[in-house]
Amino acid sequence: MKSYPDPYRHFENLDSAETQNFAAEANAETRARFLENDKARALSDGILAQLQDTRQIPFCQEHRARMYHFHQDAEYPKGVYRVCTAATYRSGYPEWKILFSVADFDELLGDDVYLGGVSHLVEQPNRALLTLSKSGGDTAYTLEVDLEAGELVEGGFHFPAGKNHVSWRDENSVWVCPAWDERQLTESGYPREVWLVERGKSFEESLPVYQIAEDGMMVNAWRYLDPQGSPIDLIEASDGFYTKTYLQVSAEGEAKPLNLPNDCDVVGYLAGHLLLTLRKDWNRANQSYPSGALVAVKLNRGELGAAQLLFAPDEAQALESVETTKRFVVASLLENVQGRLKAWRFTDGKWQEVELPRLPSGALEMTDQPWGGDVVYLAASDFTTPLTLFALDLNVMELTVMRRQPQQFDSDGINVQQFWTTSADGERIPYFHVGKNATPDTPTLVYAYGGFGIPELPHYLGSVGKYWLEEGNAFVLANIRGGG
Structure with missing residues (x-):
């Protein structure tokens, strides 16, 4: 085999002609040895056809019986954001309407941008905050759009490119953790400030709420909507990837620290309770809650009340994710590397586990939870069963098939x-x-x-x-x- 120069010595100048030549020569040899024959081309073409099968399930966000989906194809390489009714989606023949094309924002912003995310205002889903990534990196613009009108909101919530965190508070205000100016950044290069920006006000006229030291890592802020009570506003101030302080913001804009373990994660809020996952044992009020557990803690105006253990894993289990519906807390966990679900409802002053219908085995993932209801969408598959999208209605404990991808190989005897x-x-x-x-x-x-x-x-x-x-x-x- 041909001897090539050590590639590691090129790391300081990856754009050098020598490096480019090395890559081109190595790639050409690989292709010649492994790809330039009829069997390899047939294999490659067959796999590509499977991956591009248009019958794959379009995973959506549902808002008010409308299914929103980001789609890419040869005609739209940067993708389009589209919508159809829930009825046509369930029929298997969705009638899509394109709401916007991502490529159109290149000219508007004078930049090469890609869609990083769409955050709908759940009370008014036609209003959305778009995150548009600059050249596919972490730096992104934020724009407010009216999806029904298909246009930017005049005088809306529009912010410059940065590693910003922007989230809805309500229809007339957003939480902004800015990162478009070096003075706003931690030494790690992430936001260190939290601002409340109201509609009609410039950023400079807005309310600064919280700031961490430059040697911290980052801050984030968001609102939890509680279908059974009042919303709460939280700030997460991170010292590192695994340690943080949570604060609740009052109606007057005062940020009060919550007395939570500095290595726990707040994963939801329902019926006036914060839902926590623990990285280490938590000893509190003569009670001990083990690492890996899911715990519900009563929250009242910045003060923590009684706690209840919902789930503690054994040696063969691990908690994967938590979702809240209108009335239920749903946890996805692994048990001997198989997906499982558990659910609880707050009844008679305590959280009580409810019995779920029989669920598929293999990989099990919660893909969406339409706001204001008790339906959870689940994606399930195993080694020989194609990916299937289910709707789990927790009110009637009924599991129905929404969509199923086609069989791609003969599994008989496997x-x-x-x-x-x-x-x-x-x-x-x-x-x-x-x-x-x-x-x-x-x-x-x-x-x-x-x-x-x-x-x-x-x-x-x-x-x-x-x-x-x-x-x-x-x-x-x-x-x-x-x-x-």
Whole structure:
């Protein structure tokens, strides 16, 4: 094989001609060895066709029986934001209406921008804050748009490019953590100030609410709407990735620290209770709440009241995410690397767990929760079952299929088995074996990832199933530590 120069010595000048030549030559050799033959082209074309299958499920945000979706294709490489009615979406034949094209904002802003997110004002979903990423990076513009009229809101909430955090407070005010001026930044390069900006006022005329020291990491602010009570406004002031202080902002704009563990996460608010996930044990009022637990704490004007343990994981469980509906708290968790749900309702002065209908196995993810109701959308799949979108109505405990992606390979005879192996320190590590054969000489792809607490779950093996498992080969997913 041809000898190439050490690429690491080029890191200081990645745009040099020598570096570009190295990359081009290495890429050309790779293509010649592995791709320039009929079998490789057929495989590549087949996988690409699967990935571009237009029958894939469009995952949406639902607001007032309208489904909002970001869509990209060859005609719109930067994407369009579109909407259809919930009725046509459920029918499988959505009648889309394009609300805006992202490319149109390039000329308006005189910049190369990409859609970072759309934040609807839930009480008036036609009003939205757009986050438009500058060249696909962390720096972004914020613009307020009227989606029904298809135009910017005149005199609306528009902010310059920066690593800003902007969120709705109500129809006439937003929380702004600015980052378009170096004086607004921490040493880490993130916002250190919280401002309340009211409609019709310039930023300079607005109310500064809170500021952290320059050696802190960042601040964020948002409003929780409680369908069963009054909203609350919170500030999260982070010292680092895992330590922070939470503060409640009064109607007068005073930020009062909450006496919470500095390593917990506030994940919701319902029925006057903050919902917390714990990284370490929390000892409070002669009670102990274990690490990894979900706890509800009564909040009244900045003062914490009684706490209740909703969920504590055992050695085979981990809490993944929490969602609140109008009346329920719903938690997604892993149990032996399989998705599970639990739910609670505040009744007779305490949180009580409710029984859920039978749910699919494999990967289970909450994808949307329409505001003001008790329906949760769930995406589920496993190694041999295509991704399926379900609607779970918690009021009647009914699970219905919304959409299902097409089968991409023949799963007949393909078995899924979960095994455990023992590591050097005695810990039992799970893994999945998928295939028609489990003999020592069966060609097997082994995939493992362990980092950042991100688990690898049973997921539909579309391309691997079609071009590997169907031929009698096997696939192993190893759930190594570090992956959650």
